[in-house]
Amino acid sequence: MERSALDAVYQELILKHYRSSRFRGELDAPDAVIPMRNPVCGDDILLQVRVDDDRIAEIRFSGHGCAISQAAASMMSEHAVGKSWDEVRGISDRFREMIHGDETASRDKKLGDMRALAGVAKLPRRVKCAMLAWDALDEAEKKIRSGEPES
Template identity: 40%
Template sequence: MSLNNLDQLYRQVIMDHYKNPRNRGIVEGDAVTVDMNNPTCGDRIRLQLFVENGIVKDAKFEGEGCSISMSSASMMTQAVKGKKIEDAVQMSKIFSDMMLGNEIDDTEVDLGDIEALQGVSQFPARIKCATLAWKAMEKGVNEG
C-alpha cells in the first residue's frame, strides 16, 4: 500500500472514532474519575475507569475537543478494557514513544487502530491532543 493510501486509511480510522466514539458515556457504579484538559487548545476529558482485581473492567469518557483528542480517547478506552493495569500503562508508554517519534516495537503489543495516530508525531502542537486521554488513564490507574 502506498504511503498516500496508508495516510488516507489512517485519516478514515481517526474520523470514524471521532464521529462514532467508542465507550462514550459514564461508568455505572464505583469508578475512578479523572478530569484533565489541554489549556493550549481547549480539549477536555473526563475519564472513568472501573478497575477490579488489577484489571480495567470498564473505561468510558466524556469531553470536548478536536478530532485527534476525541478519537484517541475512543481508541484508548477500547484498548485498555480487559487489560491488567500494568499492560495498560505499558501500552501508554509505547503510545507516548510513538508520539515522540521514537522507534517502537509493535510486536510487543498490538496497537490496532491506535497506529492511525502515528502521523500526529509530525505535528508537535497536536501531540498533547493525542496523549491527553492516555495521561488521564495513567493518572486514574495510579489513583485507583
C-alpha cells in the first residue's frame, strides 16, 4: 500500500476510535478509578477497571482531549479486556517502545490498531497524550494489587 494511502487509513482508524469507542462510559462497581491528566495539553482520562481472577474483566474510560489521547484510550481498552496484568504489561511495554520510535515495535502485529499511533513518535509533545491511558492502567494495577478499596 502506498505510504499516503496507509497514512489515510491510520488517520481514519484514529478518528474512528476517537469518535465512537465502545469502552467510553462508566462501570457499576469498579475495583479502581484512576484520574489521569496531561498538564501540558489538558487531556483528561478517568479510567475505571474491574478485575476478575487477576484478569481485566471490564474497563471503561471518560474524559476529553485530543484525538490521540482519546483514541489511544479506546485502543488500550480494546487490547486490555480479558488479559492478565502480565499480558497487559507486555503490550504496554511494546506500545511504549513504538511510541518512542522503535521501528520493529511499530510493525508488531500484536499491537493491532494501536500501530496507527506509531507516527506519534515523530511528535514528541504528543507522546504523553498517547501514553495517558496506559499510565492510568498502570496506576490501576498498583491500586488493585495493593488492596486499596475503591470508595
